[in-house]
Amino acid sequence: MSTKKAHVTAAADRIPWLEKIAYGLGNTVNNLLGAAIGYMSIVLNVGLGIDPVLIGTLQAIPRFTDSLTDPVMGYLSDNTHSRFGRRRPYIFVGAILVGITFAFMWQLKPGLSQMFYFWYFLVGSIIFYLFYTMFATPYVALGYELTSDYHERTRLMGVQNFMGQFAWISLPWFYAFMENDRLFTDAVQGARVLAILIGIIVIVLGVIPAIFIKERYVAPETEKKEKQSLMKGLSENVSAFFKGLVLTLKRKEFLKLCIGTFFLFNSIQLVGAFSSYITIFYVSGGNTNMGAKYMGLFGTINTLSTLAAIAGVTWISSKIGKRRAFMVATSATLIGSLLKWFCYDPMAPWKVLLPAPFIAIGMGGLFTLMGSMIADVCDLDELETGERREGMFGAIYWWMVKLGLSLAFALSGFLLKWTGYNVVFGGAQSAETFMKMRLVDVIVPSSACIIAILAVYRYKLTEAKSLEIREQLDLRHASLNEGITTN
């Protein structure tokens, strides 16, 4: 009985390529929004002269409100019953509103008071993040429920992740565009035009998943509730929200995925600044032009490798399963991180490029496999609770990623201070400072890779187990539908 049958995706579970691309375009928008607001913030300081402390506050407050609205939006979407579905209305309206808000929030003109800019941008950012959540949370959840097939989920996430990379590729052009003195008088004017263009792209691409994708999951009639008083409904919803939140956080397999992502993703983000500093100040001896050239080449190799890795990991996962594919991809990142120790060589600066493809494999695999694995967890959750809560899982997962990212940036500054780095010294930092920087740059991501591998090593939803869960769910759905039909 140990003979393993090759899994074949049922025709009904296959997502047509055009639909996969339509879904992927949503991720281009999702990444574009997240990246653009951070990247364009340089204009607030350089162009409008806002105090960096105020800019820090401007970035922190909206992210805090965002962290509160994520799970609420997940819950709302999970419990929405409309003829257009429970995700698509939010994606459609959210994309339009977030695109408009983004375009408006950058319509700043020089010469006004610092406090005016602060309040204008603060209010704009809070509204922006609200609509961003309105778009992104249901969008992420939609991906988890588009197919019930174990491998098709990975293929979908592969396409989504692949298309999401285009947002990162476009990022370095933003500054060049805003600073183009043939097109604009200054970067502030450049930012105003760029924001409008991004707003249009967001609206045009963002509504595509809502229009061209059909929601697979339809809540059984029994889930629909009767009309009740506003207060009673509100109290029941609040109670159900917190119950759902606790249930999600108690889901062990989900937590393993969160731990894996938290350590792998955030450790790479945390040492990102260190890699730049080491390349510019240690390897290039403070020659910023040379350092920037290698950083640019590293970024290009990393991006191309990530695109290749997404395709590769998606394929490997269909052969050896998601858990093992994750461990293989993360091991490659571990090798790349360790390789950095030998590749920071002032006598041969080109060596800094060698770890790039290895590091990219784990990062390319991460969000491809995690999205697919969370969808499997949602199946397990439905089997045990009777509810489909992709919205809540997606919201908490991404909330955790965002929280980790904020922590990583904060810790990065703290660690940089600990190394003794002094900006005045440029390339002439002490040997001890460089040693500490290199240690952080190698030890932090390497340890994080090991923790991520160990966390996912204990993940129990293998291919066989997931298929078993699916079968039980299909039986349950069939009997429910039968019951409804009989009634």
Add this chain to the structure above:
Amino acid sequence: MVKYIQKTLSLLWILSLSIVVLNCGKSDNSSESKKNVRKIKITMIAKSSKNPVFLSAKQGAEQAAKALSKKHSKFDVIIDWKTPPNENENAQVDSIRKAVTEGTDAILISCSDGPILTETINQTVADGIPVMTFDSDLPESKRFAFYGANDMEVGATLMDKIAELIGKKGQIAILGGNQDAPNLQNRVAGVRKTSGNYPDIQIVGEYYHAETTEDAAAKVLQVNAENPQLTGWVMVGGWPFFDDKLMDKIEPGKYQIVVVDALPEQLPYLEKEIIQMCLGQPLFKWGEVSVQQIIDYIAFEKEIEPIKNMQLIQVTTANLGGWARQLRAWGFEGLTKHYLTM
């Protein structure tokens, strides 16, 4: 309904594409753009083209010019190097006159002192050509700005460091180079002023000499022989260590020595701990920062601080490797792998 939305979307796509195409057309109109590029020529006149210190400054100026031309497509910045081979006030005056005759947009100069140069700078400014000084200033001239070290502060830093090294008591000597050089005088004055904070430190004397390695080394050995109780040296320039002649003539650790400048030739002395600290000047920045300031002044009409102080870097055995790599990045040659991989 879906068809209607699809049609609307198609229109939006066409609109977006049109915007992109129109923008591309605008920026790719190269023949149009070349006509509008304003050439900005900055004439750079250092003290001596044989001194590697100024060659590093030249490299900084050229890199800044390249970066600014790349960033601002409306102008093209060119560095016109007119530095005489040896330090000579008259030769600098000639360079300025030649630059004015040939046509220049600004002059960047490290001044050999003297009244003729002041007059020439003032005349150049009166003719409508802005002048900026670096390294060595002529504050009484009509230059619009100066970028370089604050020599009084340099002297103070040297004194504080030697005091720390000798435990705030003992005898020290000051090596002063050319007694007529105002920047060196200011450094010595800075040492003297700060020594007031250390009553147990006695300055045995200020020693001046021709600014050659031989003369400076001879002076150091002479003072060492005459002052057996000497515990330390403050050298406001690095002259005695610009070759290896003193390597086996000063016992490492016998004297605590702090020196201005940290050129490649001085690194073995630091490594061997004959010198305890060099105060390195970011020479590359003389050119880099000054060119940025000139462009801000003449192209963007920004207000420029009349004096911008350059921060010096303390170089010890702890950051010897980092400093060596930094020197290489600033254009210095001949640094060995030994230092570059430290």
